[in-house]
Amino acid sequence: MKIVQVASEMFPYIKTGGLADAVGALSTALADNGHDVAAFIPGYRSALDHPEAQGAERRLRLKVELGDEFLTGEVRVFSPRKNLQVYLICRDEYFDRRGAYGNGERDYEDNADRFIFFCKGVVEMLRLGDLQADVVHCHDWQAALLPLLVRQAERRHHVTLALKTIFTIHNIAFQGLFPAKTFGRTNLPEDLMHIDGIEYYSQVNLMKGGILFSDRVTTVSPRYAQEIQTPEFGCGLDGVIQTRADDIVGLLNGVDTQVWNPALDPVLPARYSAANLTGKQLCRVELLKRFGLTPEFKGPIFGMVCRLTEQKGIDFVLTNAEFFMRHDARLIVLGSGDRRMERDLQKLATAHPQKIAFSARHDEPLSHLVEAGSDFFVMPSVFEPCGLNQMYSQVYGTVPITSRVGGLVDTVIDASEHPTTGTGLTCPPSAAGLRDALQRALELFAAPALYAQVQQRGMAKDFSWRVAARGYERLYQDAL
Numbered sequence: 442m443k444i445v446q447v448a449s450e451m452f453p454y455i456k457t458g459g460l461a462d463a464v465g466a467l468s469t470a471l472a473d474n475g476h477d478v479a480a481f482i483p484g485y486r487s488a489l490d491h492p493e494a495q496g497a498e499r500r501l502r503l504k505v506e507l508g509d510e511f512l513t514g515e516v517r518v519f520s521p522r523k524n525l526q527v528y529l530i531c532r533d534e535y536f537d538r539r540g541a542y543g544n545g546e547r548d549y550e551d552n553a554d555r556f557i558f559f560c561k562g563v564v565e566m567l568r569l570g571d572l573q574a575d576v577v578h579c580h581d582w583q584a585a586l587l588p589l590l591v592r593q594a595e596r597r598h599h600v601t602l603a604l605k606t607i608f609t610i611h612n613i614a615f616q617g618l619f620p621a622k623t624f625g626r627t628n629l630p631e632d633l634m635h636i637d638g639i640e641y642y643s644q645v646n647l648m649k650g651g652i653l654f655s656d657r658v659t660t661v662s663p664r665y666a667q668e669i670q671t672p673e674f675g676c677g678l679d680g681v682i683q684t685r686a687d688d689i690v691g692l693l694n695g696v697d698t699q700v701w702n703p704a705l706d707p708v709l710p711a712r713y714s715a716a717n718l719t720g721k722q723l724c725r726v727e728l729l730k731r732f733g734l735t736p737e738f739k740g741p742i743f744g745m746v747c748r749l750t751e752q753k754g755i756d757f758v759l760t761n762a763e764f765f766m767r768h769d770a771r772l773i774v775l776g777s778g779d780r781r782m783e784r785d786l787q788k789l790a791t792a793h794p795q796k797i798a799f800s801a802r803h804d805e806p807l808s809h810l811v812e813a814g815s816d817f818f819v820m821p822s823v824f825e826p827c828g829l830n831q832m833y834s835q836v837y838g839t840v841p842i843t844s845r846v847g848g849l850v851d852t853v854i855d856a857s858e859h860p861t862t863g864t865g866l867t868c869p870p871s872a873a874g875l876r877d878a879l880q881r882a883l884e885l886f887a888a889p890a891l892y893a894q895v896q897q898r899g900m901a902k903d904f905s906w907r908v909a910a911r912g913y914e915r916l917y918q919d920a921l
């Protein structure tokens with residue numbers, strides 16, 4: 442199949458969260474399975490600086506209609522592996538910035554224009570580059586306008602650009618909600634600024650367009666596919682999702698085992714496997730050192746890596762800070778985002794430097810070390826469409842502590858409830874739930890034989906994208 446992937450992030454060119462890992466790994470897996478894959482992302486600074494992009498094989502000029510203006514840009518094309526071409530949609534004014542979506546304090550004010558430009562740039566390339574896509578697969582709100590734009594361009598130019606469009610929701614909490622005047626920038630027919638179109642309480646809702654106008658809608662876990670049809674998790678779009686209930690499917694993300702694999706991981710001080718965990722001990726010592734903690738410490742290490750946002754249950758951890766005072770345990774947090782959460786975590790780490798360590802950075806290699814060197818990985822999310830770190834943790838022999846929401850339910854089995862099959866500890870999404878799970882973690886750690894069983898079961902799981910990509914292949918074929 443000729444498959445086009447369109448997303449705002451793709452590892453290793455631009456990453457703020459799991460979207461990047463998912464799009465990067467899915468594109469790679471499909472290419473390795475023999476499909477012809479073209480992946481489109483914006484030409485962010487980090488992407489332009491990537492050595493593969495620097496050696497771009499082709500550069501094409503781009504002209505895009507945005508309302509009553511014509512804006513120019515450039516497309517850079519390179520091929521990082523067989524069957525995979527990456528297209529960067531560039532316009533320095535929009536994308537050559539430090540952050541992908543904002544400056545750290547707030548979102549960029551021109552985000553609507555930036556991502557409408559991006560989508561229209563993709564449509565122009567589909568048209569002029571004559572890509573003849575079987576499937577155009579769009580991810581999250583930044584690419585959600587594409588199904589509509591593709592069909593509109595087909596009508597206008599009397600061509601076929603894509604046989605089918607697929608839209609995947611990675612996080613319904615971010616919908617691309619903009620003032621009504623934004624609609625003019627899309628150049629779509631006026632009747633789409635309507636309740637049956639992309640209008641949402643007098644605003645423009647880009648994600649709504651993806652949900653209503655793609656041929657198939659998917660999300661990133663079976664549990665989340667159910668959850669987003671309810672008011673509790675649907676973030677106001679549950680009614681819209683319900684209208685597509687027959688077409689919505691939850692396909693679990695996987696782990697890119699070329700990137701996340703303790704037996705091969707080049708950024709770790711030592712490598713290890715389920716059969717020989719000696720290297721994990723060395724990672725542990727290195728992790729303690731890197732975070733300024735006593736390297737001789739033998740008790741349980743609780744690690745966290747995440748965007749600091751309400752979604753990730755940071756406040757449940759802060760409420761349980763006492764736990765780390767009372768017990769001989771360590772808490773190591775790597776994460777950036779919400780300034781208030783950064784301050785609170787920093788305060789805690791400053792007050793208890795021998796027990797709690799915090800690094801407010803985005804640091805890809807360090808995230809691998811936290812996964813490898815910890816005994817438990819703490820992920821008490823309030824909601825979690827899929828979640829990748831709980832899978833990485835299992836692959837790295839680090840027992841996950843997760844709340845029972847979204848993809849966490851589909852990927853972690855509670856060892857207290859299921860002593861012979863458990864791979865982690867699960868709890869309700871609350872501070873009290875987490876307290877109980879942390880307590881159970883201490884007990885598990887104090888019983889090394891039991892801990893080893895849970896750890897080994899996690900390491901034996903096959904979370905690879907080989908499995909995950911097959912689900913998408915079947916979906917594409919079915920749609921076609």
Ligand code: ADP
Binds near residue numbers: 457776827
């Ligand atoms: P989400 O996409 O909601 O952030 P996921 O669990 O799907 O959650 O994926 C998060 C990804 O981002 C993981 O690869 C994780 O390791 C990475 N990540 C999050 N915060 C950081 C950070 N501060 N430094 C490095 N990697 C991070």
Ligand code: GLC
Binds near residue numbers: 612829
């Ligand atoms: C989103 C979700 C996360 C998911 C990731 C990749 O960022 O928050 O749960 O794993 O997308 O699909």
